[in-house]
Amino acid sequence: MQNRKRTSFQAVRDMVQGRIENGTWPQGTLLPTETELAEEFGCARATVNRALRELADGGYVERRRKSGTRVIITPIKQARFTIAPARHEIEEQNARYRYALVQRDICPPPDWLVSRLGLAPDHNVLHLRCMHYADNRPFQFEERWINLTAVPAIALADLSNITPNEWLLSNVPFTTAEIAISAIPADERLAQFLATSQGASVMQTERSIWLRDVPITLVRLAHHPGYEMRARH
Amino acid sequence: MQNRKRTSFQAVRDMVQGRIENGTWPQGTLLPTETELAEEFGCARATVNRALRELADGGYVERRRKSGTRVIITPIKQARFTIAPARHEIEEQNARYRYALVQRDICPPPDWLVSRLGLAPDHNVLHLRCMHYADNRPFQFEERWINLTAVPAIALADLSNITPNEWLLSNVPFTTAEIAISAIPADERLAQFLATSQGASVMQTERSIWLRDVPITLVRLAHHPGYEMRARH
DNA sequence: CAGTGGTCTAGACCACGGT
DNA sequence: CCGTGGTCTAGACCACTGG
Numbered sequence: 001m002q003n004r005k006r007t008s009f010q011a012v013r014d015m016v017q018g019r020i021e022n023g024t025w026p027q028g029t030l031l032p033t034e035t036e037l038a039e040e041f042g043c044a045r046a047t048v049n050r051a052l053r054e055l056a057d058g059g060y061v062e063r064r065r066k067s068g069t070r071v072i073i074t075p076i077k078q079a080r081f082t083i084a085p086a087r088h089e090i091e092e093q094n095a096r097y098r099y100a101l102v103q104r105d106i107c108p109p110p111d112w113l114v115s116r117l118g119l120a121p122d123h124n125v126l127h128l129r130c131m132h133y134a135d136n137r138p139f140q141f142e143e144r145w146i147n148l149t150a151v152p153a154i155a156l157a158d159l160s161n162i163t164p165n166e167w168l169l170s171n172v173p174f175t176t177a178e179i180a181i182s183a184i185p186a187d188e189r190l191a192q193f194l195a196t197s198q199g200a201s202v203m204q205t206e207r208s209i210w211l212r213d214v215p216i217t218l219v220r221l222a223h224h225p226g227y228e229m230r231a232r233h
Numbered sequence: 234m235q236n237r238k239r240t241s242f243q244a245v246r247d248m249v250q251g252r253i254e255n256g257t258w259p260q261g262t263l264l265p266t267e268t269e270l271a272e273e274f275g276c277a278r279a280t281v282n283r284a285l286r287e288l289a290d291g292g293y294v295e296r297r298r299k300s301g302t303r304v305i306i307t308p309i310k311q312a313r314f315t316i317a318p319a320r321h322e323i324e325e326q327n328a329r330y331r332y333a334l335v336q337r338d339i340c341p342p343p344d345w346l347v348s349r350l351g352l353a354p355d356h357n358v359l360h361l362r363c364m365h366y367a368d369n370r371p372f373q374f375e376e377r378w379i380n381l382t383a384v385p386a387i388a389l390a391d392l393s394n395i396t397p398n399e400w401l402l403s404n405v406p407f408t409t410a411e412i413a414i415s416a417i418p419a420d421e422r423l424a425q426f427l428a429t430s431q432g433a434s435v436m437q438t439e440r441s442i443w444l445r446d447v448p449i450t451l452v453r454l455a456h457h458p459g460y461e462m463r464a465r466h
Numbered sequence: 467c468a469g470t471g472g473t474c475t476a477g478a479c480c481a482c483g484g485t
Numbered sequence: 486c487c488g489t490g491g492t493c494t495a496g497a498c499c500a501c502t503g504g
Contacts, residue, residue: 008492008493009492009493021406022406027403033469033470033471034470034471035470043493043494044493044494044495044496045471045494045495045496046473046492046493046494046495047492047493047494049471049472049473050492050493052471053471053472059315063470063471063472064470064471064501064502064503065469065470065471065472065500065501065502065503066468066469066470066471066501066502066503066504067469067470067471067502067503068469068470068471069470069471077315077316077410078313078314078315078316079313079314079316079410079412080311080312080313080314081311081312081313081314082292082310082311083310083311083312173251173254173255174254176465176466177310177312177465177466178463178464178465179312179463179464179465179466180461180462180463181414181436181461181462181463182436182459182460182461182462183416183417183434183435183436183437183456183458183460184416184434185433185434199432199434200418200434201416201417201418201432201433201434201435202416202434203414203415203416203436204416223416225416226415227415227416228413228414228415229413229414229415230411230412230413230414231314231411231412232409232410232411232412233409233410233412241473241474242473242474266488266489266490267489267490268489276474276475277474277475277476277477278475278476278477278490279473279474279475279476279492279493280473280474280475282490282491282492283473283474285490286490286491296489296490296491297482297483297484297489297490298481298482298483298484298488298489298490298491299482299483299484299485299487299488299489299490300483300484300488300489300490301488301489301490302489302490
């Protein structure tokens with residue numbers, strides 16, 4: 001074994017990960033402390049810390065002060081999905097993007113929306129429906145509600161040429177987003193927009209967005225039949 | 234607002250993120266160097282480094298040596314979903330988990346599987362179907378193919394009491410996973426297993442798993458109607 | 467209360483990649 | 486070449502939490 005140029009945090013990470021995967025440290029094992037590992041690997045504790053922090057991020061170990069670092073019992077893996085605007089997704093496939101505003105009205109929020117976002121029930125919201133096309137084929141149907149109390153300016157915006165998403169991105173910062181993905185049957189209206197049959201299985205992404213505690217918008221994206229979300233890890 | 238005891242990397246991260254979000258540093262802006270930011274915030278360069286590294290992880294900025302740190306042009310957000318075994322998900326809801334092996338056979342791999350995983354077509358695979366129940370209600374239908382060339386031992390395992398997932402997790406390490414999520418209509422068999430009607434909209438998670446270049450398994454999980462995947466970010 | 471991870475610092479050297 | 490991020494170090498103090 002020749003001189004390692006330096007002991008990198010990646011080497012430490014890979015060593016520890018290796019010991020977890022090959023069974024040296026089975027699930028539930030309490031790992032040596034950072035100080036001990038630093039000694040074993042001949043590096044600074046900060047290096048071990050970074051390595052273990054990445055393993056914790058990756059879902060391999062669980063860290064708690066005082067009790068130490070423990071190999072996760074049930075290895076919950078995490079997958080990262082990229083959430084791109086329809087335009088981006090479509091143009092990446094070298095297809096032509098087209099957007100259409102279908103409906104726009106200002107109304108009191110439905111009850112479920114009030115409770116979902118934590119809205120004030122007596123303030124109106126902007127309700128939008130729009131379509132996104134790829135090469136004139138239906139790609140995504142969007143239904144959106146926007147909190148006019150938080151974003152009054154959007155009531156004056158012309159949303160027939162710019163998507164609500166783009167308008168919001170360039171005008172409103174946000175801090176928190178919640179995403180829920182589900183499979184729903186297409187109702188009659190949705191089936192027409194997506195050029196499919198009523199009852200067809202459709203993937204729906206629902207996103208709720210806040211700026212700190214202030215609800216900004218909730219959007220439901222119904223994807224065309226056959227759409228897939230993909231991720232690697 | 235009282236004195237911040239120290240300048241934390243989180244404070245730096247939030248400051249920078251804030252400036253990106255409120256438009257001080259619009260998309261494409263070249264940020265000051267780490268050294269400059271450290272000076273501005275009155276902290277060590279390592280602190281700024283950690284803050285910027287996290288922002289890069291989060292998809293806010295792009296970092297390159299020599300050229301510097303730049304605000305990402307198209308803000309592609311990423312969402313992290315946790316991929317937990319059915320047992321874990323069910324027990325977390327305080328429901329009783331039950332597993333049943335439905336079918337087990339050893340057969341040549343179907344063509345689509347050969348090309349999807351990169352299998353040798355002339356070697357058999359283990360083909361399994363099983364069910365996961367929460368409080369005896371159908372939770373998830375699992376169909377799985379396992380590469381017996383890579384994992385011969387599983388042919389001898391008794392999979393009626395331990396799930397194939399659990400067996401694999403404790404016997405085979407893996408390095409790469411690919412996930413695809415889609416919405417499918419339930420065929421007759423699936424509808425029966427999930428106690429729903431034929432054609433019902435069902436969310437399907439397909440996972441392919443490799444150990445380096447060696448394909449291990451491909452599994453399709455059909456979730457019960459109404460199932461949702463959730464994430465925050 | 468004491469042990470363990472969490473973070474910060476100041477300084478150093480390395481490695482990549484424009485110029 | 487040389488500027489910028491990437492990483493390491495040794496030491497220090499802090500903050501959470503289990504016993």
